[in-house]
Amino acid sequence: MLKFIKNHMESIDGIATYPIISLTIFFVFFAILFWWVMTTSKERIKELSELPLDDNQPKP
Structure with a gap:
């Protein structure tokens, strides 16, 4: 099987x-x-890291 794949790839x-x-x-x-x-x-990294904990976001 491997020989077939190798020959096919070389072509x-x-x-x-x-x-x-x-x-x-x-x-x-x-x-x-x-x-x-x-x-x-x-500050941006801190803001993004706190997103899962933010309760002000509307819930789906």
Whole structure:
């Protein structure tokens, strides 16, 4: 079974670009997330962390 998959994958032209694209998307996502965490103010983080405890929100 594995030999069949390996032979099938080798027959696809340009298959090597998919892992590169996936790695790039992964790296960019976490780089942006890291940047957002580092640049967000402490007040905003505190506000977001208290949202589940806020009783002023309307209940569904």
